[in-house]
Amino acid sequence: MALTIGVDVGGTKVAAGVVDEDGRILAQLKRGTPSTSVDRTADAIAEVVDTLRAAHSVAAVGIGAAGFIEPGGGTVRFAPNLAWRDEPLKAKVEVRVGLPTVVENDANAMAWGEYRFGAGRGEENLLGLTVGTGIGGGIVLDGRLHRGRWGIAAEIGHIQMKPHGRRCGCGNRGCWEQYGSGRALVHEARELASVWPARAGRLLQLADGRAEDIEGPEVTAAAREGDPAALECFAEVGRWLGVGMADLAAVLDPGRFIVGGGVSTAGDLLLVPTRAAYAESLTGRGHRPIADICLAELGQEAGLVGAADLARSVL
Amino acid sequence: MALTIGVDVGGTKVAAGVVDEDGRILAQLKRGTPSTSVDRTADAIAEVVDTLRAAHSVAAVGIGAAGFIEPGGGTVRFAPNLAWRDEPLKAKVEVRVGLPTVVENDANAMAWGEYRFGAGRGEENLLGLTVGTGIGGGIVLDGRLHRGRWGIAAEIGHIQMKPHGRRCGCGNRGCWEQYGSGRALVHEARELASVWPARAGRLLQLADGRAEDIEGPEVTAAAREGDPAALECFAEVGRWLGVGMADLAAVLDPGRFIVGGGVSTAGDLLLVPTRAAYAESLTGRGHRPIADICLAELGQEAGLVGAADLARSVL
Structure with a gap:
């Protein structure tokens, strides 16, 4: 059963977890968001992913981010609470962690989570x-x-x-x-x-x-x-x-x-x-x-x- | 190339046409809508379909109707300008004309027409x-x-x-x-x-x-x-x-x-x-x-x- 890592990037916190196909969280951690530097934000995401991967075999990464996300491309056009402006977040994270990465708007990710495993089933x-x-x-x-x-x-x-x-x-x-x-x-x-x-x-x-x-x-x-x-x-x-x-x-x-x-x-x-x-x-x-x-x-x-x-x- | 008939049923007029796969209208006619009687409305639709079929070989009928249409079932739940209340329009028309019939909200049908063949391409x-x-x-x-x-x-x-x-x-x-x-x-x-x-x-x-x-x-x-x-x-x-x-x-x-x-x-x-x-x-x-x-x-x-x-x- 393939595991993936989900990362929720907000204005103040990065929360990440290893999730199985039934939506169960097997491991989880949080840290602050270095919100003023786009490269340090990508570094922070890579750090939490690497820490979680040490104990779990993971196939892909999904990021929920508070911003306007270009469909498919994984570029954050604009984020009201973070420094991202036309930021190629998907590419930056993929280079750092070496795993296929998907970037999605955070509220979209929330709705999808509830649809698949929560009140939206x-x-x-x-x-x-x-x-x-x-x-x-x-x-x-x-x-x-x-x-x-x-x-x-x-x-x-x-x-x-x-x-x-x-x-x-x-x-x-x-x-x-x-x-x-x-x-x-x-x-x-x-x-x-x-x-x-x-x-x-x-x-x-x-x-x-x-x-x-x-x-x-x-x-x-x-x-x-x-x-x-x-x-x-x-x-x-x-x-x-x-x-x-x-x-x-x-x-x-x-x-x-x-x-x-x-x-x-x-x-x-x-x-x-x-x-x-x-x-x-x-x-x-x-x-x-x-x-x-x-x-x-x-x-x-x-x-x-x-x-x-x-x-x-x-x- | 299969032809179909499109019928637009408004509060005052029934407009119908034989349409080809490229959205071209090959023949067209209009008549008034008997808006107070649901059965006479179905009769009027069947009449225009039968008249158009006399000169063209037609495979199906699509109806655009100003009302709330149950998806799939073809029942009109409610129509503000017509007598339909939980009216099984699809079934009534299919019985009368003997062709598979689809019922869609009229504004939906308009948007679909523009998407396929008009300004929405x-x-x-x-x-x-x-x-x-x-x-x-x-x-x-x-x-x-x-x-x-x-x-x-x-x-x-x-x-x-x-x-x-x-x-x-x-x-x-x-x-x-x-x-x-x-x-x-x-x-x-x-x-x-x-x-x-x-x-x-x-x-x-x-x-x-x-x-x-x-x-x-x-x-x-x-x-x-x-x-x-x-x-x-x-x-x-x-x-x-x-x-x-x-x-x-x-x-x-x-x-x-x-x-x-x-x-x-x-x-x-x-x-x-x-x-x-x-x-x-x-x-x-x-x-x-x-x-x-x-x-x-x-x-x-x-x-x-x-x-x-x-x-x-x-x-």
Whole structure:
């Protein structure tokens, strides 16, 4: 049975693992990303691969990277959080490790991992959403990863939800990830705490009385206790998530949405309002089935496992 | 060389043609749609097929129909402008004509026709848009029609562009087709003519002085003459079209958009502002190529030709 290595390269961490054909992780390690130097990033990837190979016979490497990846070529055109600009990552890693290497967008790799081994099993048309600080996405259609003409599909966090809306780091305004993400959850909570502190007593208490110090974990903790202010923040973020998913359903008609990322650890606190808004916003509702909206199952390892599985395409 | 018949069933007209393997129409006819009776609609389709078969040897029938089509089964779940509700159209037509029959959404058939024989040749990732009263869509990805889990993909006219926006017949508010369509063009022109008649002199003149009688052809005619008020209406509609296309690019990353439908006969009057808004709204702009936005080439026959070609799948 052939083993492959999956590597998840984020802005701060490189996580890698040896993965078997059933998506099981046999060995795993992490290190920091030297994010300012492209050659040192390639070196870091090669180091983790070599360390893992010492104990396992490995046939290929799959890399999930937060950036725009040229299909086939493995060049990273652009990465918002790393120094890559037209970086031939596949070639650089292949030279260093001597194994066939596949490079994929990290959110695509996550969606693929969930499709093959997690919450997406059995559904050939699905969307994976990573709801963290922003919203990432990966699209599986008819059992195949949809990469787009130039490998930039599924940048779903940047559909415009509100004309003249909140500024986004992509240069636009009103992007979905400014309303349905962890950043939005914190924005809601801090705004509520500053304009209506009496309502936000528990949130303020958890942040030592400073509205500007409220972070996502405080909102989740307060919501779990049943705090109405925190629940209201989740309701607002979930509502935006559901409306955006209805837009995606109008375009793609997926059978399932799989929600992962840091904010998804709140579970039903997030998904109950999301599902309600989705069902209320779906075009043609009443004349079509309602897609499942469910939690990711593979956690932080989804991208690593997905990248390792995608590496099998070269075997 | 096998011939097939393509049938385009709209709310008011049934158009059918005998089509060869190169997308050429060898014979064609039209009749009204008996839209209130589902059995009489099936009868009407069978009649046009039988008339065309009298002079040509035909192997299969492809129907493009304005509705939600169950993939594979050929059942129309729902059609906004016809009486179909869970209507087994494929089975009814096959019984009547004795030929294998394929049923496809009409905008999907249009996109497929343009992909195979029109403006989409050579581009395996494209979106076809029908900009008429509303906005219809068809999606070709990696050279395959994308139908979605339940056959309802590409209902792109109903992505929400504006929270609490204009009402839409789908039950939602703020749908794209309320801002980037022929209906919106007329809305703009009438509103302008009622609130600022001095600006809209030429538009009012073409409508015998009555703002409420301005229709799309008047706006197009005035814009062709260079009338600033009419050009402003096209600029507004084109802007919304371009913003929505940028949303679709964030999701799908197509290589080309093909714009057909009645409003597209205005050509560059529509497409120049559309392209400008698209380029300005595209997420990741500067780090990715800009997709072509071009006019459909097959005109009103695109759906018929596409449906006929899709019928070849059963041969």
